[in-house]
Amino acid sequence: MAKAKVTPIKPLTIPKLELTAVMLAARLAKYIYEAYADELSIENIYLWTDSQITLYWLSSKKLLPVYVQNRIDEIKALVPDAGFRYVSTKDNHSDKVSRGTSHATLICSSLWWGGSTWLPHQNMWLDNGPFEEVGDATTSCLLEETLSMPASVTLPAILN
Known part of the structure; x- marks a missing residue:
């Protein structure tokens, strides 16, 4: 599942x-966990990001800037385990909307509707460390195995 959000008025760094x-993903994960x-x-709950800086912040034992530390604390409180x-980035379906994809391209995008083809195959990524990229050498052979269907979800106000 992906969710796009407009950037705040006050400029923030990438x-x-x-x-x-x-x-936002942590809030969504907690909501889904409680709902079901x-x-x-x-x-297990796994959250994915294409930001290595965010992964560093999440694993850091150092005191971080206030803005960063407050969000790290909230993430860890929402989904502690x-x-x-x-x-x-090439396997991140969320980037489709944040990088200005046309609706025609999005409608035909198997990455958007089904996610990365390796994702359902935990043996391909479960033992990797958080910073290790999942190789795409086996991705093409898994394409035929992966069935994806579009889904519609209504999110509660807390996630907006």
Whole structure:
């Protein structure tokens, strides 16, 4: 699932915007976890970002700037046991909307509708460290195995 958000009026650096995106993902993950807690057994939560700076901040033991530290604290409070992973920009379906893709291209994009073809195959990424990129050498052979369907989700006000 991807969600786009307009940047705030007060200018922020790209790394801070990326951190804000992970915070939004953490809110969404917590909402989904709580919404389906009675119906599904969710064992692990993984959040993906194409920002290595954000991954560094999440793993840092150093005191960070106030803006950054406040968001890191919120992320860790929302999803304390989540795993954070790196996804390259070329495999990040969220970048489709943030980089100005036309609606015609988006409608035909298997990356947008189905995500990265390697994602459902945990054996391809589970043992990697958070900064390791998932190689795309095997991606093409998995394309035929992956079935994707568009979904429509209504998000609560807390995520907006």
